[in-house]
Amino acid sequence: MGMTALVALSMSTAIAPSAMAQEKTLTIRFYDDPAGFDPANIFRIENENIAFNIFSGLTTYDGETGEIVPDLATSWETTDNKTWTFKLREGVQFQKGYGEMTAADVIYSFNRIKDPQTASPYAAELEGIVSMEAPDPYTLIIELDAPNGNFLHTVANYHQGQIVSQKAIEEAADQVRWQPVGTGPYYLDSIDVSSRIVLKRHEDYYKGPAPIETLVFNIIKDEATATIALRNGEVDLMMRANQEENLATLEAAGFTMNSVMDYAVALMVLNTEFEPFADPRVRQAVAHAVDFEAISQAIAPSLQQAYHSMLMPWMAVYTDDIPKYTYDPERAQALLEEAGYPDGFTFKNLSTSAQGVTEVQQFQIDYLSQVGINMEMELVDTPTFNQRRNAGEFDTATRLLPAVNPDMILFSFLHPDNLVPNGLNGARYDNPEVTSLLEAARAEPDADTALDLYTQVQQIVAGDLPYIPMYANNVYWPGKPEVTGVHINYLAQVDFWSVDITE
Template sequence: MGDSTTRKRRLGWTGLALAFAVMLAACSGGSNGNGASSSGEAAVSSPPASASGEEKTLRIRFYDDPAGFDPATIFRTENESIAFNIYSGLMTYNSQGELVPDLAESWETPDNRTWTFRLRQGVQWQQDYGEFTSADVLYSYQRIIDPAVASPYANEFGNVEAFEAPDPYTVVIKLKSPDGNFLHQVANYHQGQIVKKEAVEKYGDQYMWNPVGTGPYFIESITTNSQIVMARHDGYYKGPAPIGKLVFSIIKDDDTAAIALQNGEVDVAMRIEKTELLQRLEQAGFKLNKLSDRAVNVRMFNESVKPLEDVRVRQAWAHAVDWAGNIEATNPLGQSPTFNILPKWMDVYTDDVPRYEYNPEKAKELLAEAGYPNGFTVTEHIRQVEESDQLEQENLRAVGINLQFEIVEAAQYNKIRNDGTFEVSGRLLPAVNPDTILFSYLHPNNIAPKGMNGARYDNPELTAKLEAARAEIDPEQRKALYAEVQKIAMTDLPYIPMLSANGYWPSANYVLNLALTPLSQVNYYEVDIAK
């Protein structure tokens, strides 16, 4: 992707004005309060009635309260999966996670430093905002780097020297140094998503609930604590999507979501993770729609907090926890063991990194060397305490580390992580570009709250190699530099790779072409319902 060849390639958020709505009523049987009835085990083999009419409707379980859809501030994969279908980027990703053209019809770069994009002509904005042009690209990207916007993705454009629009259908981006991965920065994900200036100005701080893009769907309505309805953008440049409506029902509990799927109240269950539920659904004839090793879940240590600033303490933590055994005991289908912060399928991934096998005695030795023979107490803010969290807590207690949990709501949880005001925390960051993970987690320019380096990690040797890897044109040299970065990171251990998360979006068998990308997103433009 880094050579010099040219490649062709209204709504209102009802917000505080609404009283909390009840969950969607069950379509049959007794309701348990989460939009699903408590009986029924048979798989649904027929599509909903609307599928046989003129407009098809796909009903999807959404597993948390929405947190807004502004690319400058969007957070959490469930929100990003909706935004992926509202917006477009200059590039986008297919179901295999490969970069493909989107709003850019072609592009060229002689040196991985100056990138020239030729835009599609005639692309229409949703909601009658007119034709997409290069001015929209410049506005969107300059908005990301505007300090007043305070986007956590601003540093994704930290290597940009200038954004230029020589004509309505050409964008030129000049970088400070070569970047062979730059096409990822302008793809349909976070900072790469294009917004409409007039819509942002119209809605102000409510734009996050009133997004406007050029993608295949737009948000028609949101009902607090209940559902999100998306409608087809008939003016989408590829043509109208097969499905007219996407109805996302908010069902937070996985068990309840599985029942809703079995009862035919939803057609797709966005993200079910429990092994026993997945086995039950598969036995009942549902498709699991699996993606292996979609992303790595890491334990983050705030290195400005004692005693976590001591690498021996972090390494002791890694040895103290039986990561593989805990996965096997709790969720062997939904998770698998790993020992690197990059997912295994990335082309720059290496397994030549330090490994921290389960060894409580080694953990105790390291704690004693660090001056904590009797351990210490530390707090983790958490959404809810899962069985795996309890097992980690027990493992740590056995070596003297007292891990305490403080349960907080989603908004507070995200704020604590983004501000870097935690002691220990967790994060899962889906990505296709290795720089998205490595720069976000490890580069000092991204130290929270400026970015996702919640560990406040700063190793000049690693930083130099990371920057050199991004600028390196030779693929083998790049891979070697990235391997060195991974080895240093896993030695210093600001983040422990706890598990590799597999993705499952179970669905009825009449749902066609549902594919989960490595970014944990589904392109609903490709999905259909069999008649």
Template sequence: MFTMNRRQFAGLMAAGLALPKTALAQSDGSKTLTVRFYDDPAGFDPANIFRIENENIAFNIFSGLTSYDGQTGEIIPDLATSWETPDNKTWTFRLREGVQFQKGFGEMTSEDVIYSYNRILDEATASPYRSTLASIVTMEAPDPYTVVIELDAPNGGFLHTVANYHQGQIVSRRAIEEAGDQVRWQPVGTGPYYLDMIDVTSRIVLKRHEGYFRGAAPIETIVFNIIKDEATSTIALRNGEVDLVMRANREENLTTLRAEGFTMNSVMDYAVALKVLNPEFEPFADVRVRQAIFHAIDYEAITGAISPSLSQATNSILLPWMPVYSENIPTYPYDPDRARALLAEAGYSGGFSFRHLGTSAQGVTELQQFEIDFLSQVGLDMQMELVDTPTFNQRRNAGEFQMATRLLPAVDPDLILFSYLHPDNTVPGGLNGARYNNPRVTELLHAARAAVDPTERMALYEEIQQIVMTELPYVPSYANNVFWPGKSTVTGVHINYLAQVNFYDVDMTVA
């Protein structure tokens, strides 16, 4: 949970970012959309942003060279109107002319692009996304509207790297320098909305960026009311206190809202939740133990019992809609007898205990209670180790756990595969919490990224998936679906595969 000390709060007040407890009604007929925001805001600096709810705000404040179509997930132009590459190694981007930063910070040019990427790469920034741009060798700006980037090796997925997400979001150098240590609370981008006011205890207000390069958005003001309790947010929607609920994740609430005719805006299979097994805990170093855990838990039965709308069992670290996804991989159907046999082969016929890191704010979830029960039936004792959220984030990022859960939304399969499997991303420097290091897989990752021929590329990715799902450094548990229930008067809510909504596409009918 984010907490704010007196000095930080004073900084917000001085910056004019405090918000009154009640919003003034608009009498000029302009449109105000009220959205449920489900957690404490943690800031909106692309270099260090974390958690999907904060990323939804940043996605609408900033732009990247490219972005994602909200309905298809395809790469589309954003700040760059076009690009070219002869070899997937040298990339030349042509920028839009006249693009304006919000709040009077001037025109966006190629120098801002280079500054933004160099800021991520600067070790002093301490960005967790630094490794994503580490392949950049040189960046040049031959003129204000051209950027030439040279990579250390071909990368056919580089358009994902420069998309409007984390390290790809373009900032204003002057705005960053003026914000100082308040940079995460004073974001300035070129997107369709700018941050107008924030009260970290109650709400966030975005205002339409009138100078947005695609034209002004249909809705002038978006008010994000912080409502942490799921049942309370459902009541707020039913009572008309909010127009749209960001992330409804209780089956009973979805059933109620669906029955009452609310629009069930959704995206299916947006990300896989993985069990991260630390091999420094001796039992987890044995592949037979890891395979036994997968066989021991019936995720199909669990998701069917507690969240049939919200999740489904999965067998891969990638998702079926990804073009490189392969079904030709080992699978681990629910088989407790096979699990017991594998444990006995590994020397653990009597079972063992282990600790699963979690947050005290979330507690022991219903899903985890099922996991504990299934594992106990094969002799494994999963004990939940609950800590506060900042400690959880610190320990998970440092790899200080025996088992943890991680979910990484991505449109680019390379982001998932490199983050989880490449040794350069081993914790604490990346998301490879399983400390996975297979030289063959590393070789295949680079070869697949560089491959131009689609058939060759697919064969390489298939081999990666076959090896990884045999060695099983991560245990896939379920794939999530995302729902944003809303009034029928709210249209254009297209949730992409990063669980983000481009509010530029959203409109509403006002009575």
């Protein structure tokens, strides 16, 4: 049955409450070397935080609820999830004098991602687009090759959804990642890749100028050093703090603990071509053998908690009605015996030498040993780790799943089209029933029917267990009490247009 989705919201007259001509500067801790801000190939959360404030998408994410809300599009309409009509905001200006944004810029941006010459890792997200038309500068009609009820996530302000200026891209040439031009609340003013990134307020931003004129991101890799810098007033806000002792110190000192809970799940990826893991009973035994709740409580109770699903409760298609695996070493041993491994087995867990063997992994090794499973650590340098994990060259590895679109997670990790090395399905999971359900759910225009299909997917996969959910992760950005409006969304990003410094 068909369903029309129509959303309309105009923000063209909205003005930030403190957007006076005040010259406020906010200094933020940035925790790693910047890697560039081209939406076609941007990678890592810290860089995505910069891009999120430089660019806009047709849609974006509410910083507190994670819901899709209008951005460059004021409204959209579809009757079948296949043909989408977007009405664009008029008068939106690109930064640095690159002119008005129109439907032609959206078409260029998406075609650039799809172009093999761009070599974007996000090209697959837009493969379903078969045509784009602009009847006028403020109307865009996109035709898909199949219905996709999650398309509004595809065109959101994230990666492939971020809209660029063709003229700016062409002028930047091979320096495009260091010369980004978008329509967001801030533009890149200067960058020293070894020390700092400076963003300046985009005065012609369609919502009105942001309260803060200048954002200075100081690169401080060591978290203890960054904690001291915040306490000494050298920075006003820390982008990501993930060590319990630092969080405790800052909270006791009265700093605001800006946070988002359960934003992403950490998975153990089990290579089902490794003989023991080909049997789902062995995979279930591993899940029963480790007390993930005890580990999180012992090591990082503020930063993570034991978890049971690939999806988060705040996602619209999430269901809690799935098999769960409590700590039960006796059940683990029984499952191993049923599967033909009464004496256990040995496997290697791929990780990085920079990280070393973490406390969490030490606990996991100990728990598994108690049921006869020997987990050996295979430590390699970070580039090798990334290459091998992406190629699926491991017995087990781990992945964190930050995403707002549940369909993207499920397709990426469960559909056979995305088997490594061509996608993120590192478990090499291929269940024809799940594949059919996923494709039907994506195409289903009726929300209740789609929910039922997604529920079935989650139930089957939780039983098959190609991925073991371990922990739900939290994100903290500690800051001075006078820094307000820091809302971390479910991609661990902050929209700095909402941030202000009070007196």
